[in-house]
Amino acid sequence: MTTHRIAVIGGTGPQGKGLGYRFARAGHDVVLGSRTRDRGEAAAAEVRDRMASGGTVTGADNVSACEGADVVVLAIPYDGHDELVASLPLDGTVVVSCVNPLAFDKAGPHGRVVDGGEGSAAESAQRLAPGAHVVGAFHHVSAVSLWGERDLLDDEDVLVCGDSAEAKQVVMDLAAAVTGRTGVDAGRLRLARQLEPLTAVLISINKTYKTHSGIRVAGLGT
Template sequence: MKIAIIGGTGSQGLNLGKRFAIAGEDVIIGSRKEEKALMKVEETLEELKDYENISMVGMANEVAAEEGEILILTVPLSAQKSTLQTIKDHVGDKIIMDATVPLETAIGGSPARFIDLMEGSAAERTAKILKNTDAKVIAAFNNVSNSLLENIPEPIDSDCLIAGNDNEAKKVAIELIEKIPGIECIDCGKLEKARMIEKITPLLIGLNIKYKSHYGGLRITGIKKE
């Protein structure tokens, strides 16, 4: 599977890229500037030199969106709209997993506070921006701590809550996400459920701050997945 991480040169995008590359997937790191993507990939390949068969390349976001089979959006809220507009013509009917969370940091506030969006959630905002495409938008990775992703090779002690309107697309996403050791993926239902999923992130950030941790996560218990 060729995974394109749009806006992937930040820590969350790179750490997801590392996890998927180690799992044997072909990873494309996208950036607004190709040069930055190439530089970050070079650094990452050096970091992962002890792993075999790592496949990772850097591209401009538009080319990454064209080349990738599944897209993952990992940008701050302030860059969400502009980034999506640059790749809109290249998305087609692909699955796009949106990890954006509307945190108050977008307006200079606290990372432990949430911004209410007119669309209801960041993922629904993505769906609205891409409404003239056939893209299948899924909220994903919103509640998985970047510190957990970064803590390679340790497994991730957290569930990944997802939401989306296309059940087949969610099945593909779940199969991919669960290639990261330790993660269990929970389908929470329609895309509107992203409104609740995204609000878990500032709660977890606040808990990590309160208890002086970086690895707080979420587990849903008592559910038997089919």
């Protein structure tokens, strides 16, 4: 297995901390980034306390977390997304965007319109960091499940979209840390326009059925 140094930006949030935990358990070296080093290190200590073995887990501020990383995960809210991404040193890295631009009103959750319907958070990240290889993935994995007790979320699939075949393969391989199998190649980066708002549907299902739902693709023979 190829191991990576993975920076998780937004690593103190539920999704970022959960992904960091899963990656570290699988043997990758993880840095949890936050606005301040102290907050990142506090989250890293929580992850280390749950691990019996695996890779290293440390904390840092967001910019420092990216330094030396070959994979950077964006697990951040959409509000303030562009300003934060533009501030990060991302050239030459595989950037995994699991950002979901969502809004909530009296009728429930729904996807926000990005760039007049012709963009997504992942595409915005690629525009802001043209020297990076942006891949959209991990949008539909519940933060509660990531931090849960199950060894693998083997009833779910991780859908992966991107324009670089090599970068997609890196992320599809990383998906095994979560589900136990390679992620699903879901096409080009522009399909993040469909994958990101689909999370609103899962939130609605979760509310109705009191669960933590995910995605499984039928017909792949796996």
